[in-house]
Amino acid sequence: MTSAAAVIRVEQPPDAAAVGALLRRCFSGEPVDALVQALRAGPGYLPELALVAVDERIPGGIAGYVAITRTAAAESPDRLDENGFHRAEPLLCLSPLAVHPAAAGRGLARALVEEVLARAARHRPEPYVVLEGDPALYRRFGFVAAGQVGLRSPSQRIPQSAFQAAVLPATGDRPRGRVVYDEVFWTGITPGLPFEGIAWLDELEQCCRGLERLLRERVEASGPATVLATEVPACPGWTVADVLDHLATIHRVVIAWLREGRRPRAAPPARGEGPIDRFGRGWRAVHDELSARSGDQPAATWCPWEATVAFWQRRMAHEHAVHVADLGEALEGSWQAPPDLAVDGVDEALRLWLGTRLGAEVRGRGDGVRIVAHEGPARSWTVVLHQRFAEIHELAEIAGHPVPVEAEVSGPPVELYRWVWGRQARVSVTGDPESAQVLREALVRACR
Numbered sequence: 029m030t031s032a033a034a035v036i037r038v039e040q041p042p043d044a045a046a047v048g049a050l051l052r053r054c055f056s057g058e059p060v061d062a063l064v065q066a067l068r069a070g071p072g073y074l075p076e077l078a079l080v081a082v083d084e085r086i087p088g089g090i091a092g093y094v095a096i097t098r099t100a101a102a103e104s105p106d107r108l109d110e111n112g113f114h115r116a117e118p119l120l121c122l123s124p125l126a127v128h129p130a131a132a133g134r135g136l137a138r139a140l141v142e143e144v145l146a147r148a149a150r151h152r153p154e155p156y157v158v159l160e161g162d163p164a165l166y167r168r169f170g171f172v173a174a175g176q177v178g179l180r181s182p183s184q185r186i187p188q189s190a191f192q193a194a195v196l197p198a199t200g201d202r203p204r205g206r207v208v209y210d211e212v213f214w215t216g217i218t219p220g221l222p223f224e225g226i227a228w229l230d231e232l233e234q235c236c237r238g239l240e241r242l243l244r245e246r247v248e249a250s251g252p253a254t255v256l257a258t259e260v261p262a263c264p265g266w267t268v269a270d271v272l273d274h275l276a277t278i279h280r281v282v283i284a285w286l287r288e289g290r291r292p293r294a295a296p297p298a299r300g301e302g303p304i305d306r307f308g309r310g311w312r313a314v315h316d317e318l319s320a321r322s323g324d325q326p327a328a329t330w331c332p333w334e335a336t337v338a339f340w341q342r343r344m345a346h347e348h349a350v351h352v353a354d355l356g357e358a359l360e361g362s363w364q365a366p367p368d369l370a371v372d373g374v375d376e377a378l379r380l381w382l383g384t385r386l387g388a389e390v391r392g393r394g395d396g397v398r399i400v401a402h403e404g405p406a407r408s409w410t411v412v413l414h415q416r417f418a419e420i421h422e423l424a425e426i427a428g429h430p431v432p433v434e435a436e437v438s439g440p441p442v443e444l445y446r447w448v449w450g451r452q453a454r455v456s457v458t459g460d461p462e463s464a465q466v467l468r469e470a471l472v473r474a475c476r
């Protein structure tokens with residue numbers, strides 16, 4: 029096909045370098061080139077739906093690029109597969125779209141999008157193409173806000189108007205519900221318009237999805253009964269089923285806190301068949317409940333100083349991050365909290381749990397212990413355990429007035445996160461090991 033002096037054709041392997049250069053030019057500072065490389069290597073790549081606009085007047089000869097891949101799915105509520113996992117129904121995703129500045133304004137983007145949509149409509153069974161982008165641009169090409177066709181955005185980072193869908197003429201049921209992205213979009217880039225107020229909801233989702241993937245693999249290999257009966261060394265006496273049901277109970281309690289606006293009298297009854305299903309329904313319900321509110325909205329909590337939805341967003345991320353790592357260890361998976369989440373988890377364990385939950389149980393001798401995160405966001409705290417309370421300083425807050433310490437515990441954030449939660453951890457302890465041990469035991473009591 030020819031458009032505005034450019035020929036539109038399917039991308040060929042030798043185009044990759046020129047496409048890379050085009051993407052770096054159009055999206056400077058954003059790793060869109062790496063995203064396209066990951067898309068090409070992934071299972072959702074559809075070679076017939078990756079198009080280039082060839083124009084010899086442009087350096088490199090490639091003036092435009094568009095790709096549609098099979099990298100999204102709609103999660104239809106209440107449709108489960110045979111193992112109790114939520115069924116995800118595949119969708120197409122348009123990303124990226126780029127036209128070289130020297131070729132802009134000549135209708136190339138329109139030609140690329142119209143051509144790729146026409147090919148998708150002819151050859152693909154999926155009912156929708158979704159994307160994130162500026163509605164002022166994409167509505168010109170027939171996209172509508174995805175909410176209009178019953179699809180919800182995969183992430184709180186994406187404003188509702190920026191998440192859009194084009195309707196393809198597929199026959200059969202059209203899924204409704206929340207759209208989920210393939211791993212490639214989570215690990216490489218999360219495009220979309222800037223959005224304030226991220227509160228670990230994406231991290232919560234990713235770790236729960238990662239756990240579901242691991243459970244699915246293990247269930248396929250050894251059957252549900254063996255997987256559910258596997259012992260979880262980090263939670264002595266508990267099996268995988270126990271940890272999943274513990275999380276499912278927390279889901280129901282937290283939803284009750286949010287809806288009732290007070291401490292619930294009893295956990296509402298469980299829904300779902302078996303621990304995997306209960307966990308799957310539960311975390312999605314919590315995530316939906318939290319995503320529907322903004323972090324600064326008032327909410328009832330058990331924390332004396334933090335009565336907002338943000339408390340629960342953070343708490344749920346850490347509750348899951350800790351237990352998903354426990355289950356991953358038990359099932360030989362490899363999930364680890366990202367460093368920024370881990371550092372925030374150390375802060376939460378110290379200030380929230382140690383800071384509020386010990387009461388008369390504190391048996392400190394006034395020893396100070398410094399906790400230092402080596403990598404990732406640089407943070408360090410000094411904790412002084414007194415007879416009945418814990419004093420927690422962040423060094424930045426008391427610059428120039430260092431609190432004397434008897435011991436220092438340091439390590440990468442993820443190891444410190446494990447240490448404060450009483451898990452086996454590779455941290456270095458210098459100074460008096462007994463002071464560090466007293467703090468660790470206090471943390472174990474507080475975080476239980």
Ligand SMILES: CC(C)(COP(=O)(O)OP(=O)(O)OC[C@H]1O[C@@H](n2cnc3c(N)ncnc32)[C@H](O)[C@@H]1OP(=O)(O)O)[C@@H](O)C(=O)NCCC(=O)NCCS
Binds near residue numbers: 132137162
């Ligand atoms: C945005 C981009 C793809 C437009 O390419 P283009 O070839 O200049 O666009 P076209 O000439 O085909 O324009 C198609 C229509 O979109 C409009 N348009 C173009 N750029 C637009 C923008 N940034 N915002 C809103 N509308 C835009 C044009 O006015 C035109 O409208 P019309 O058909 O009603 O007259 C190109 O500028 C680009 O690659 N930018 C950098 C990367 C990017 O932002 N990609 C989109 C990611 S969401």
